[in-house]
Amino acid sequence: MKEIVIISGKGGTGKTSLVASFAILAKNAILADCDVDAADLHLILTPTIKETHEFWSGYEAFIRQGICEGCGTCMDLCRFNAIKETKTPKGNYTYHVDPISCEGCGVCVRFCPKSAIEFNEQLCGKWMISETRAGMMVHAKLGIAAENSGKLVATVRQEALRLAKETKCEMILIDGPPGIGCPVIAAVTGASEVVIITEPTLSGAHDLKRVLDLTKHFSIPAFVCVNKWDICPDMTEQIEKQATSSGATILGRICYDNTVTQAQKEVKAVVETNAPSANDIREIWNKLLHHHQIEKEKH
Amino acid sequence: MKIAVASGKGGTGKTTVAINLALSAQQPLQLLDCDVEEPNAHLFLKTTPIHQQIVTIPVPKIDETRCDGCGLCSQFCAFNALVSFGTTPVFEPEMCHGCGGCMRVCPKEAIREIEKRVGIIETSKSGNITLVQGRLDIGVALAPPLIHAVKKEARSDLIIMDAPPGTSCPVIATLREVDFVVLVTEPTPFSLNDLKLAIDVVREIGLSFGVVINRACENDNLVRPYCQTEKIQILAEIPDDRRIAESYAKGIPIIEALPEYKNLFVNLLHKISEAA
Numbered sequence: 326m327k328e329i330v331i332i333s334g335k336g337g338t339g340k341t342s343l344v345a346s347f348a349i350l351a352k353n354a355i356l357a358d359c360d361v362d363a364a365d366l367h368l369i370l371t372p373t374i375k376e377t378h379e380f381w382s383g384y385e386a387f388i389r390q391g392i393c394e395g396c397g398t399c400m401d402l403c404r405f406n407a408i409k410e411t412k413t414p415k416g417n418y419t420y421h422v423d424p425i426s427c428e429g430c431g432v433c434v435r436f437c438p439k440s441a442i443e444f445n446e447q448l449c450g451k452w453m454i455s456e457t458r459a460g461m462m463v464h465a466k467l468g469i470a471a472e473n474s475g476k477l478v479a480t481v482r483q484e485a486l487r488l489a490k491e492t493k494c495e496m497i498l499i500d501g502p503p504g505i506g507c508p509v510i511a512a513v514t515g516a517s518e519v520v521i522i523t524e525p526t527l528s529g530a531h532d533l534k535r536v537l538d539l540t541k542h543f544s545i546p547a548f549v550c551v552n553k554w555d556i557c558p559d560m561t562e563q564i565e566k567q568a569t570s571s572g573a574t575i576l577g578r579i580c581y582d583n584t585v586t587q588a589q590k591e592v593k594a595v596v597e598t599n600a601p602s603a604n605d606i607r608e609i610w611n612k613l614l615h616h617h618q619i620e621k622e623k624h
Numbered sequence: 625m626k627i628a629v630a631s632g633k634g635g636t637g638k639t640t641v642a643i644n645l646a647l648s649a650q651q652p653l654q655l656l657d658c659d660v661e662e663p664n665a666h667l668f669l670k671t672t673p674i675h676q677q678i679v680t681i682p683v684p685k686i687d688e689t690r691c692d693g694c695g696l697c698s699q700f701c702a703f704n705a706l707v708s709f710g711t712t713p714v715f716e717p718e719m720c721h722g723c724g725g726c727m728r729v730c731p732k733e734a735i736r737e738i739e740k741r742v743g744i745i746e747t748s749k750s751g752n753i754t755l756v757q758g759r760l761d762i763g764v765a766l767a768p769p770l771i772h773a774v775k776k777e778a779r780s781d782l783i784i785m786d787a788p789p790g791t792s793c794p795v796i797a798t799l800r801e802v803d804f805v806v807l808v809t810e811p812t813p814f815s816l817n818d819l820k821l822a823i824d825v826v827r828e829i830g831l832s833f834g835v836v837i838n839r840a841c842e843n844d845n846l847v848r849p850y851c852q853t854e855k856i857q858i859l860a861e862i863p864d865d866r867r868i869a870e871s872y873a874k875g876i877p878i879i880e881a882l883p884e885y886k887n888l889f890v891n892l893l894h895k896i897s898e899a900a
Contacts, residue, residue, distance in 0.1 A: 334662055336634010336789040341814060362792040363632050363818040384702060404682075404723050425796060425829065430723030431702050467792060469824045474792040475765065503634040503789050504661035507765040510718070527875040528639065528664040535662060538762045557873045589813045 326489060327617065328482075328497045328516045330359070334532030336503035338524045339552040342585055344500040345369040345594040346606045348459035354496040356462040357485035359478045359512040361450070364464055366500045369594055372455030372462050380450045380465065380480060382473040384429040386422045392441035395419055399433035399442065408433065425470055449473045452481055454488070459594075461488055475507035482512065505539045513539070518546040520576065520613065521568075524553050525560035533564060537571045547573040548616070550609050554578035576612050579605040625900055626783040626802040628658075630826075632818030634789030637808045637838035637862065641892075642786040643668045643877050645806075648889035652752050653782035658798040660743060660758035660770045665786050667875045671748035671755055679758070679773045680739035681722035681766075688712045690734035697726035697735060718765045743770040745777065754780070768797040791818075791825045799826065804900035805833040806859065806892075811844035819847070823856070834859040834899055836892065857899065860892040 331344050344366060348356050358366040386407070388399070395418045400408040407426035411419050422433075422442075434444040449472060452465035463485045465477050485497050499516070502508040513519055519540055523533040533549070540547040549568040554561040555578075565575050582602035588595050596603045629642040643665060646655045657665040684697070684706070695708040705719035706726055717740055727735040743760040758774040760767055771794055775785075787798040799805060805826050809819040819835070826833045833856075837847050840861035851858050862868070862878075862885075871881035879886045 333634075335664070337636060338634075360790075362790040362795075363634075363821055365633070365814040365817055368813050368817055402724070402728075405721075425800070428721050428723065429702055430721060430725055431700065432723050432725040432728065435700065435725065436728065469821075470791075470796055470828045472793055474790075504659075504767075504794075505762065506661045506760060506767045506794065508790075508792070509661075510763075510765050524873075526873040527667045528662075528872075531664060531667060532662040535762065542763045556869060560873065586812050 326495060326497070327518070328486070328499065330499040330501045330513050330516045330519045331522060332501035332509060332513065332519055332536060333503055333522050334505065334536035335523065335529050338529060339522050339579070341365045341369070341500055342595055343522050343606065344498055346596040347498050347610055349594045349596050350607065350610045351459070351496055351498060353460045353494060354498045355485050355489045355492070355494050356457065356460060357481050357497060357499045358462065358464040359481050359499050359508070360502040361465040361477045361481065361508065362467045362474050362502070364466065366462070367464055369589065369592060370457040370459055370462060371592060372453070372457045372464065374453045374455045376454040378452050379448055380452055380477055381446050382449045382476045383447050384431060384444045385424055385427050385447050386429070386431070386433050387443040387445060388421055389441050389443060390419065392439050393420060394439055396438060399437055402432050402436055428472070447471070450477055452477065452484065454484065461492070463488065475511040478502070478508045478511040505535050509539070513545055514543055516545055518548060520548045520550065521573070522550050522552050523564060525551055525557040525564060530560065530564050530567065533568065537568065537573055541572065548576045548613060549573045550576040550579060552579045553581040555581050574616065577605060577609040579609070625781070625804070625897065626778065626785065627804050627806060627896055627900070628785040628787050628799050628802040629806045629808060630787035630795060630799065630822060631789060631808045632791055632822030633809070633815050636810050636815055639664045639668070639786050640838070640872060640878065641806060641808050641836055642784050644879050644889045645893055646753050646784050647877055647879055648886065648893050649752065649782060651782055652754070652780055653784060654754045654756055654778060654780045656774050656778060656783060656785045657755065657757040658771050658774055658785050659788040660760040660767050660774065661788060661794070663757045663759055665755060666748070666757055668877050669750040669753065669755060671750040674747045674749055677745045678741055679743050679745055679770050680741050681769045682724060682737040683717055683720045683722060683740040684715060684726050684735045685738040686712055686715065687734045687736070690732045692732055694731065696729050696731065700725050700729045721766065722769065742766065745774055747777070767794040771797040791821045795825065796829065799829055799831060802831060804896055805831050806836055806896065807833055808836045808838055809847055810839045811837060811841055811847045813846065816846045816850060832900060834896070837861045839864040859895050860888055862888065
């Protein structure tokens, strides 16, 4: 079983376009969209939803005004500035929880001398199992301003893994989030390998270095490809050198291609069109499969 | 005035807008790079470093000689950062939010707090601009404590904040209590989808906002019609100009590489001041 995560560090370098094309080329991989707070893969793969599940995760404190005596202990103890104080016309204070700042730690709940604080489980979004023309897909939608995106990512991965086992599927393709923080760590921890797609810009190179440090930190094999490589061929070369010296394997280059947006508008993966970059993506895919083959033979 | 530049989707031009806005201002200002996972603003400015500050969060340190393995701390921890099997608990620092609850519930006073490093704040100067940049350490999961620390450095009259992509905790930590949000988008289906998600969040928090369309084209039948229907102000359109992409690649701000765009950003700042 191969669990392949496509990430980038920097956003907007082409993760989702690459995953959609990989999905078409793989034919029957299980697909997982782990960019749960800005998911886009569904815009190309137009899933038919088969199952929807609520995602309950974490808690939120709520102060019952009738019981609260306004001692302010909760505000003193809260490390997240989530308790707001209001002075009443009579000169005493009332307290309430700012739901957006509340991290759901439960300290105020536990130490309220009047037990005036409720601790309610939170609905933080939903996750779905769908059918697409490229195979089964697990995807999610984080609630508006909701927390626990890392846990939702973990849930999506876990479900994809379950589906893959049930259907004896050998490959899971994961569309990862940008950055290097919580949702990315949740998306890559324990995965078989990551494919990093970057671009030849100072920002792309800077962010690639950090994401390679991350994959090294978690000991995950990394592959790198450079999108829009011809915008700056010198920097593409530098990036490839830098990535190779960090222990990553270079998969290839994708040419600058403004018909990619047209493919998006036509609801097609790039490899489903005659876009000039489609061949580059096919070559990258074949190279990745070739690596898997070599690896298999080694074992 | 605090202005945040955000987007939903990554790579739409947040940093480009933030940098060029900052360079267009006629007054001293602070530019806060709140994209602490991948801070990029410094790549576009020639800065002189002023100081560095390590940012930490409090995490538990367990005194094994006092701990009797009662497990109350691990039962209390809402983030599963402490796991106890009738023994001294195992601590997972990456899960810890630093709430201090474990220390307070421990009946044996076996837990004290120590500071754990999560990242660094680097302050530097470039002309009128004081850049305050957060840089999350590799392997650290939680960005919000570092973002809050960056925001605490805000003290000038004009603050421009470069937000992280997405719509989850780090974005919300950045956007809280700003005066105006500039949402940068592109006329593509992915960008429009993520713009809508970002607007949901900005409305939920209750902030004023407007849209900047980057790589704008004549035949935009996505973002422009959406903004018109939703009565959302389009603050500026940055044309799809290959020279902009090339200067971006090299880390040169638009208004330095292509002075003809200076007015666009001066007007943008003006419109924001009026709208905020």
